[in-house]
Amino acid sequence: GIQVEQSPPDLILQEGANSTLRCNFSDSVNNLQWFHQNPWGQLINLFYIPSGTKQNGRLSATTVATERYSLLYISSSQTTDSGVYFCAVEKNSGGSNYKLTFGKGTLLTVNP
Amino acid sequence: SQTIHQWPATLVQPVGSPLSLECTVEGTSNPNLYWYRQAAGRGLQLLFYSVGIGQISSEVPQNLSASRPQDRQFILSSKKLLLSDSGFYLCAWSVVGQTQYFGPGTRLLVL
Numbered sequence: 001g002i003q004v005e006q007s008p009p010d011l012i013l014q015e016g017a018n019s020t021l022r023c024n025f026s027d028s029v030n031n032l033q034w035f036h037q038n039p040w041g042q043l044i045n046l047f048y049i050p051s052g053t054k055q056n057g058r059l060s061a062t063t064v065a066t067e068r069y070s071l072l073y074i075s076s077s078q079t080t081d082s083g084v085y086f087c088a089v090e091k092n093s094g095g096s097n098y099k100l101t102f103g104k105g106t107l108l109t110v111n112p
Numbered sequence: 113s114q115t116i117h118q119w120p121a122t123l124v125q126p127v128g129s130p131l132s133l134e135c136t137v138e139g140t141s142n143p144n145l146y147w148y149r150q151a152a153g154r155g156l157q158l159l160f161y162s163v164g165i166g167q168i169s170s171e172v173p174q175n176l177s178a179s180r181p182q183d184r185q186f187i188l189s190s191k192k193l194l195l196s197d198s199g200f201y202l203c204a205w206s207v208v209g210q211t212q213y214f215g216p217g218t219r220l221l222v223l
Contacts, residue, residue, distance in 0.1 A: 033211060041150075041200055043214035084154055088212075099161065099171070100146075100212055105154040 002027045002091040006103035013077050013110050021072040021106045023087030031090035032063050033100065034072050038083045046072070046085075077110045084108070114139035118203050118215040125222055131176075131190040133218050135203030138184065143205040145186040146212065147178055150200040162186060198222045 003026040013019055023032070034046040047054050047061040049070065054061055058077075063070040074081055084107050088100040115138045125131060137143055147159040158171045160178035168178050175194050179187045186203060198221050206212040 035214075041202075041217045041219075043202065043204075045211055045213060048211040086154075086156070088156075099158055101158075102156040107154070 002029070002089060002101050004087060004089055004101050004103035006085075006087055006106050008106060009104065010107045011109070013108070015077060015079060015110055015112050017077050017110075018073070018075045019077060019108070021074070021085055021087075021108075023070045023072070023089075023103055025068050025070075025087075025089045027068070028092040029065065029068075029089040030092045031100070032070055033088045034061055034070070035086040035088065036081075036083050037086065037105070043086070074108075077108075079110045079112055082108055082110045114205070114213065116203060116205055116213060116215040118201075118218050120218060121216065122219045123221070125193050125220065127195055127222055128192050131188070131193050131197070131220070133188040133201055133203075133220075135186040135188075135215055136184055137186075137205045140184070140205065140207070142183060143207060145180060146204040146206075147186065147188050148202045148204065148214075150202060150217075152199070156202065160188070193222045195222050 005024045007022045032050050033048050036044045049061045049063045051063050051065045058075045060073045084105040086102050086105045088102045117136050145162045148156045150156045162168050162180045165180055176190050201218045203215040204212045
């Protein structure tokens with residue numbers, strides 16, 4: 001199956017710092033999503049981004065599908081940004097196969 | 113707007129007991145539905161998905177089963193729980209080719 005690798009596995013920042021999280025995947029994809037899992041376990045959608053660049057406030061994401069990677073940028077980090085960030089992909093199999101494969105996540109801790 | 117519900121929120125069950133977790137979606141029709149498990153650590157593993165009533169695909173051989181008795185209802189079951197079934201169970205829905213949205217999850221502890 002498709003492999004999804006996220007880096008770094010852990011990241012500690014001071015409030016106000018910027019960061020970049022990376023997601024590499026091993027095959028072409030129909031779908032790529034970024035999620036934030038908060039301390040209560042809720043998975044929150046950040047971006048649906050199989051290609052291109054999107055921005056939402058302090059967060060932005062870029063996916064370069066031809067090179068099989070995606071980046072999530074967090075600017076001016078806040079303590080509420082803490083949690084685990086997941087990248088998930090759906091392999092391109094000529095049609096929708098419905099299955100998201102998740103990376104192992106990046107645990108982000110933002111200290112005040 | 114669409115919402116997704118899961119219950120119970122937490123559950124402690126003895127080994128060998130049965131299990132039934134329920135997920136319901138509001139505000140959409142004919143969604144794709146999914147069950148994931150997140151064990152200790154971080155990774156999420158897809159257990160089952162369904163593209164319609166009575167249509168269930170299993171991703172991982174295991175002690176669990178799933179059913180979809182109604183369009184917006186998805187149930188995860190077991191006849192006899194194992195210790196290894198402990199984890200955080202998440203239900204999700206999507207429209208084909210679009211974002212998956214997750215419910216609040218059920219924390220299951222098997223003792």
